[in-house]
Amino acid sequence: GQVIRLEDYRPTDFAVHHVDLVFRLGSETTEIEARLTLERRAGTDPAAPLVLDGDDLTLTGVWLGDEALAPPRFDATPDRLTLRELPAAGRFQVTIATRLDPAGNTQLMGLYRSGGVWCTQCEAEGFRRITYFLDRPDVLATYRVRVEADRAAAPVLLSNGNPQDAGDLGGGRHFAVWDDPHPKPSYLFALVAGDLDVLTDRFVTASGRDVALAIYTETGLSARAAYAMDALKRSMRWDEARFGREYDLDIFNIVAISDFNMGAMENKGLNVFNHKYVLLDPDTATDGDYAGVETVIAHEYFHNWTGNRITCRDWFQLCLKEGLTVYRDQEFSADERSAAVKRIASVHGLKAQQFPEDQGPLQHPVRPTRYREINNFYTATVYEKGAELVRMIATILGAERFRAGMDLYFARHDGDAATMEDFLACFEEAGGIDLSQFALWYHQAGTPTLTVRERFEDGRLTLGLEQDLQRGAAGTGTQPMHIPVRFGLVSEGGADLVAEPAAGGAEIDGDVIHLTTPSAEIVFEGLAERPLVSVLRGFSAPVTLRFEQRQEDRLRLARLDPDAFSRWRALTDLVGEHLRNASIARAAGESAAFDARIVDAIIASAEDERLEPALRAQMIAMPGEAEIARLVGQNVDPEAVHEAREAALTTLARRGEATFARVHEAPAATGPFSPDAAAVGRRALRNALLLPLSIASGSPDLAHAAFAASDNMTDRLAALTLLAHRFATEARTRSALDAFFERYERDALVIDKWFTLQATAPVPEAVEAAERLIGHPLFQLANPNRARAVIGGLATGNQRAFNRADGAGYRWVADQLVALDRLNPQTAARLATAFRSWRSFEPRRQSLAMEALRSLAARPDLSRDLADIVERTLA
Ligand code: DPP
Ligand code: ZN
DSSP, X not given: OOOEEGGGOOOOSEEEEEEEEEEEXXXXXXXXXXEXXXXXXTTSOTTOOEEEEOSSOEEEEEEETTEEOOTTSEEEXXXXXXXXXXXXXXXXXXXXXEEEOGGGOTTOSEEEEETTEEEEEOTTTTGGXXXXXXXXXXXXXXXXXXXXXXTTTOSEEEESSEEEEEEEEETTEEEEEEEEEEEEOGGGOOEEEEOEEEEEEEEEOXXXXXXXXXXXXXXXXXXXXXXXXXXXXXXXXXXXXXXXXXXXXXXXXXXXXXXXSSSEEOOTTEEEEEGGGTOOOTTTOOHXXXXXXXXXXXXXXXXXXXXXXXXXXXXXXXXXXXXXHHHXXXXXXXXXXXXXXHHHHHHHHIIIIIHHHHTSTTOOOSSOXXXXXXXXXXXXXXXXXXXXXXXXXXXXXXXXXXXXXXXXXXXXXXXXXXXXXXXXHHHHHHHTOOOTXXXXXXXXXXXXXXXXXXXXXXXXXXEEEEEEOXXXXXXXXXXXXXXXXXXXXXXXXXXXXXXXXXXXXXXXXXXXXXXXXXXXXXXXXXXXXXXXXXXXXXXXXXXXXXXXXXXXXXXXXXXXXXXXXXXXXXXHHHHHHHHHHHHHHHHTTOOOOXXXXXXXXXXXXXXXXXXXXXXHHHHHOOOOHHHHHHHHOSSBOHHHHHHHHHHXXXXXXXXXXXXXXXXHHOGGGOOSOOOSHHHHHHHHHHHHHHHHXXXXXXXXXXXHHHHHHOOSHHHHHHHHHHHHHHSTTSHHHHHHHHHHHHHHTTOHHHHHHHHHHHHTOSSTTHHHHHHHHHTSTTOOTTSHHHHIIIIIXXXXXXXXXXXXXXXXXXXXXXXXXXXXXXXXXXXXXXXHGGGGGGGGBOHHHHHHHHHHHHHHHTXXXXXXXXXXXXXXXXX
């Protein structure tokens, strides 16, 4: 495939001022007419042809004004429409007619059908599957959309903007007209038509605009959108309070769709969602699902300003809207729930998803400079690392100047298609700061290592800091970056000491050290006692921290660091290091004892009343097998990792049994169901304790009792997962799985969970189980959530089975990818990233993974999406 390069960017020769669309939806085919109001841009070649993007299109007519055109005035292929001899100056109109088969569109890009519903997905390049267009984000136009359909099949007709007209057409057909006054790029276009239920509400903005809110769902399910509606209203209020951003249309619609490649899509005034991020109730959704809905609802709503009002000049700038909007949704969740719990969850996610990406063959800078398939750049690096970069800007500038920079960005670029440079310039100006070195974070790929050393003598503490960025797959440079290191010096009693740094060394601003050179030293003088050094508080920079700190200091920080995030980090780093060392030892046929002081620290945190329960649940959770493999880094033996983790769990379970039982039985731990953060935390703690308690007793009785007693999905799924993962061979487990299936057979989102929990059972035989699951009558390869539940469950949620010693996991996943690729290349490519860490495994597994990847690469019929991932993974 062709490589697209940032340096080749140039504006289009033509502007599109306005788009008038007519959709005639039919059960077999859909006819579309697009009338574009165009104009040559000043200073361009007056004879240049208009070259429009298409993808798999069937053209049925072209007009210039009212004149029907024939070749050679135009020529058309499914992928391109070229028009010649167009007016040299002034506005003119081109009308293009196309015919589509939405029901046959299994890629779920462009216009497709999901269940009985017509819906669209246009980001990044789906609009060109509807009509020929200048399908790129820097072409902004107003849109007017007329939709016609059978009233019975589609009583609801929606598009972007405000409703303008509607009426009957006779013959059982009707129409609606929508008008979007805000110029937008084509990727934000949306249309939905179908028989849908609706939940409505209203919101009055800070300046008094009355906004009609509506969430559309499959019939019978609108009551399950209540929490999403609540999250939407809270998001709207928060963006006003925190960033001064108000909603700008009279109506805001959300539609929940069951076949969806992404989580959701921020189309102007008409967000389309994977129904997973809308539909909830306590009986069918877990607390994690509630948090996910809140986050995604907020994320898409926040895009209205960071993405829609200000969009991206080109797709290389994707982080401009995504990194920033993830930062905004993280801040929202932190404000709505517990900031420390949220930050821990975000950092955990960053390390689990972004670090492996940044440390393997799919590595790329946050602002890439080339791509073959843009769909493959909706990555953890662009999103999560992109959010970390915005967070660092906020850390460097401080809250006030950061807000001033955001205000300037909104004021200056409203209505623009902007770049990362535009964004950074606003903070340079508002903050009175030079961010040219900071900008390297956007350009240099890879996770920097931050090495910290400490020395204490005669009341003087010397901190040595050093940064190192290894040249990685992307080869994008290794210049020293600006790393903000938040820190504290903690007294024996657990208080933050105030210590003035001596002159010289790195710059310090309050509790932030600004490391801008390859290395630096900072000296603190006049300290009465040797302090405990707490560095990288709040994970103030996305780096790998190497700090050879005394074990007793770390244990003390785990108990008394005033910064809750740092307590969690101190403890999980100790546990992680043990698991890493134990895995390496096991692979060599040895064993490594789990230091009793670390084990006791975990046990103590379980009943530490100073910590909120959610935080205690995070403290006692053992790192997962994939996380341990990442810590091992090379020559990984996944069986050794599994055994080392099991051994650690057993040690913890035996030693902590009495404490865990006490905490588990505490009356405060129970109570009737409520989705608030405190109740969520209590459930998280109780469910986290189920695992060590079941291991200690060696019996599934506790999990069965929890399963039977559960009055909500969080508790039910936690118990069932434990049974399926640890007591799989028992007849009672099979009965529980069957009972669960029968109860929820008609509930797609719950059945996804049922599939996932079986595909993720940490046993080698999960490969055969997954093969049986795809033969199940309810398995549908064409439904992305279902495909992800089973194939993704095994490939990304089951390290042991995917990396099975005989290569069966790799081969099975590769076979599924081939089948899925024929239907849905985007989802197949996403799942293929499961292979990204293949080089970190021991040589035999490496060669088996390579064989599977090569067999994929050798197929002549791979999509560009999947071929791109496979080839980069092998490179
Ligand atoms: N819909 C995806 C998101 O919100 C892509 N824009 O991140
Ligand atoms: Zn987004």
